[in-house]
Amino acid sequence: MSKVLVSDPIDQAGIDILSQVATVDVKTGLKPAELIEIIGEYDALMIRSGTRVTQEIIEAGTQLKIIGRAGVGVDNVDVPAATRKGIVVVNSPEGNTIAAAEHALAMMLSLSRHIPDANASVKRGEWDRKTFVGAEVYKKTLGVVGLGKIGSHVAAVAKAMGMKLLAYDPFISTERAEQMGCQLVELDLLMQQADYITLHIPKTPETTHLINAKTLAKMKPTARIINCARGGIIDEAALAAAIKEGKIGGAALDVFESEPLGESDLRSLGKDLILTPHLGASTTEAQVNVAIDVAEQIRDVLLGLPARSAVNIPGFGPDVLEELKPYMQLAETLGNLVGQLVGGRVETLNITLQGELATNKSQPLVVAALKGLLYQALRERVNYVNASIEAKERGIRVIETRDASARDYAGSLHLEATGTLGTHSVTGALLGDKEIHLTDVDGFPINVPPSKYMLFTLHRDMPGIIGKLGSLLGSFNVNIASMQVGRKIVRGDAVMALSIDDPLPEGILDEITKVPGIRDAYTVTL
Numbered sequence: 001m002s003k004v005l006v007s008d009p010i011d012q013a014g015i016d017i018l019s020q021v022a023t024v025d026v027k028t029g030l031k032p033a034e035l036i037e038i039i040g041e042y043d044a045l046m047i048r049s050g051t052r053v054t055q056e057i058i059e060a061g062t063q064l065k066i067i068g069r070a071g072v073g074v075d076n077v078d079v080p081a082a083t084r085k086g087i088v089v090v091n092s093p094e095g096n097t098i099a100a101a102e103h104a105l106a107m108m109l110s111l112s113r114h115i116p117d118a119n120a121s122v123k124r125g126e127w128d129r130k131t132f133v134g135a136e137v138y139k140k141t142l143g144v145v146g147l148g149k150i151g152s153h154v155a156a157v158a159k160a161m162g163m164k165l166l167a168y169d170p171f172i173s174t175e176r177a178e179q180m181g182c183q184l185v186e187l188d189l190l191m192q193q194a195d196y197i198t199l200h201i202p203k204t205p206e207t208t209h210l211i212n213a214k215t216l217a218k219m220k221p222t223a224r225i226i227n228c229a230r231g232g233i234i235d236e237a238a239l240a241a242a243i244k245e246g247k248i249g250g251a252a253l254d255v256f257e258s259e260p261l262g263e264s265d266l267r268s269l270g271k272d273l274i275l276t277p278h279l280g281a282s283t284t285e286a287q288v289n290v291a292i293d294v295a296e297q298i299r300d301v302l303l304g305l306p307a308r309s310a311v312n313i314p315g316f317g318p319d320v321l322e323e324l325k326p327y328m329q330l331a332e333t334l335g336n337l338v339g340q341l342v343g344g345r346v347e348t349l350n351i352t353l354q355g356e357l358a359t360n361k362s363q364p365l366v367v368a369a370l371k372g373l374l375y376q377a378l379r380e381r382v383n384y385v386n387a388s389i390e391a392k393e394r395g396i397r398v399i400e401t402r403d404a405s406a407r408d409y410a411g412s413l414h415l416e417a418t419g420t421l422g423t424h425s426v427t428g429a430l431l432g433d434k435e436i437h438l439t440d441v442d443g444f445p446i447n448v449p450p451s452k453y454m455l456f457t458l459h460r461d462m463p464g465i466i467g468k469l470g471s472l473l474g475s476f477n478v479n480i481a482s483m484q485v486g487r488k489i490v491r492g493d494a495v496m497a498l499s500i501d502d503p504l505p506e507g508i509l510d511e512i513t514k515v516p517g518i519r520d521a522y523t524v525t526l
């Protein structure tokens with residue numbers, strides 16, 4: 001049975017799902033050295049933002065197949081290191097969207113009405129109605145930085161509260177922003193004009209300290225800024241200085257450059273700064289959502305099924321996967337087959353996606369073909385996550401062609417591989433009830449479903465050759481399950497595809513190529 005380590009607090013709903021297929025150990029609060037020591041026993045690791053999954057931990061996780069982040073941000077996972085090792089990294093892109101958006105809105109209203117400090121004051125026994133006079137958000141301008149899932153929900157609610165909306169997001173169109181009632185502007189203008197600014201962007205090298213002394217200086221002296229996205233997007237030292245010097249109206253932070261927040265100037269600032277301990281996703285509903293979402297994906301991957309929200313398998317979104325599912329096995333089988341026909345080192349792989357597969361959505365099929373191609377060299381170490389990287393590192397040139405005009409089948413794949421020992425090609429399609437069929441080998445039309453053990457010959461189409469081959473195989477006790485010949489012209493060159501019940505015994509290939517008329521023979525195991 002597989003073993004899963006849960007190293008951050010996760011809702012029981014997720015643990016219950018994992019327990020269907022694995023032994024689950026919940027060990028929270030582990031120090032990095034403790035995690036390194038035990039991670040080698042586990043097939044999967046489930047985390048939230050509390051566990052930092054470094055390259056060292058990934059290297060020590062020799063059995064790891066999947067890292068599941070019960071939440072959105074994967075900036076605490078060394079995703080490139082996981083990808084190189086073929087470990088799938090999944091998250092829950094939508095499970096805590098509403099929770100995070102509502103927290104940002106709560107921060108905005110708390111800032112404008114001084115709720116945390118007023119509450120503390122009453123609890124201290126005071127009745128101070130002067131200090132805590134607030135401001136309305138109605139008819140004020142909210143600047144949303146990052147108009148993705150969370151930013152859009154914040155914008156929708158703010159609009160309903162009568163706010164005017166500006167947005168900065170270089171990756172969305174003006175039309176999309178307008179549909180959400182936002183005017184798309186440059187960051188500088190947003191910083192200058194907004195009364196409230198809320199950040200909803202990922203932390204990347206480009207967004208680190210995006211909000212710094214220079215950008216803060218552009219804000220109105222009454223304006224307030226809220227960060228419920230990621231620590232480090234705002235330069236904390238510059239923010240503390242701007243609040244202390246009265247250059248801005250205030251700030252609310254849920255996330256910090258270093259978490260948990262240690263000694264910091266931020267702690268000493270008064271009512272114009274509100275701090276929460278990374279609570280954006282901490283609602284009962286969100287925690288159930290993310291736990292179920294990620295646990296289901298871990299379960300699926302441990303059962304050999306694809307994950308719907310893998311962050312390190314490009315183009316493998318859930319809708320795309322659903323559509324391509326039947327073709328993935330075809331691509332992998334053809335890759336494996338052509339790799340074995342070529343033998344030795346492959347230098348170039350030409351992949352033609354034909355008919356209905358001639359769209360950009362078919363990219364996962366290229367990855368599946370590479371996975372098949374590399375299987376002989378890497379066995380279980382190659383998967384959808386690392387196939388492209390492994391191919392690149394081996395110097396395999398991949399050329400993709402899309403041909404929508406090829407209409408022999410609804411969709412088909414043609415792979416041509418060239419290696420140090422020669423060039424071979426295979427074509428395949430799904431026929432009948434989505435059954436994989438080889439429809440061409442080395443340019444010769446055939447129609448056979450692939451089987452585990454196969455023998456291919458290139459021979460002269462002449463009387464007696466099939467009989468001789470049959471007798472030879474019989475003399476080695478090889479049972480033929482099916483056989484088909486593909487030829488272009490009568491008595492020209494031909495290809496024979498045989499399905500056999502067992503692997504070919506040693507030495508028989510040499511004997512086969514000695515049969516007059518047979519030029520080449522290849523055996524493959526699929």
Ligand SMILES: NC(=O)c1ccc[n+]([C@@H]2O[C@H](COP(=O)([O-])OP(=O)(O)OC[C@H]3O[C@@H](n4cnc5c(N)ncnc54)[C@H](O)[C@@H]3O)[C@@H](O)[C@H]2O)c1
Nearest residue numbers: 073100146147148149150169171200201202228229280281
């Ligand atoms: N505080 C919490 O507990 C909490 C909870 C959930 C999510 N988050 C964080 O909130 C952030 C947003 O999450 P989401 O689900 O909305 O993500 P999302 O991917 O749906 O949206 C992010 C948006 O940011 C935009 N963007 C990317 N780079 C940008 C840049 N340089 N400048 C401006 N815009 C840029 C993208 O185009 C996208 O529209 C993430 O950092 C996530 O980790 C925090």
Ligand SMILES: O=C(O)[C@H](O)COP(=O)(O)O
Nearest residue numbers: 048049050071072073281
């Ligand atoms: O990116 C996220 O999903 C949030 O930051 C939530 O983090 P958490 O799971 O540690 O609450």
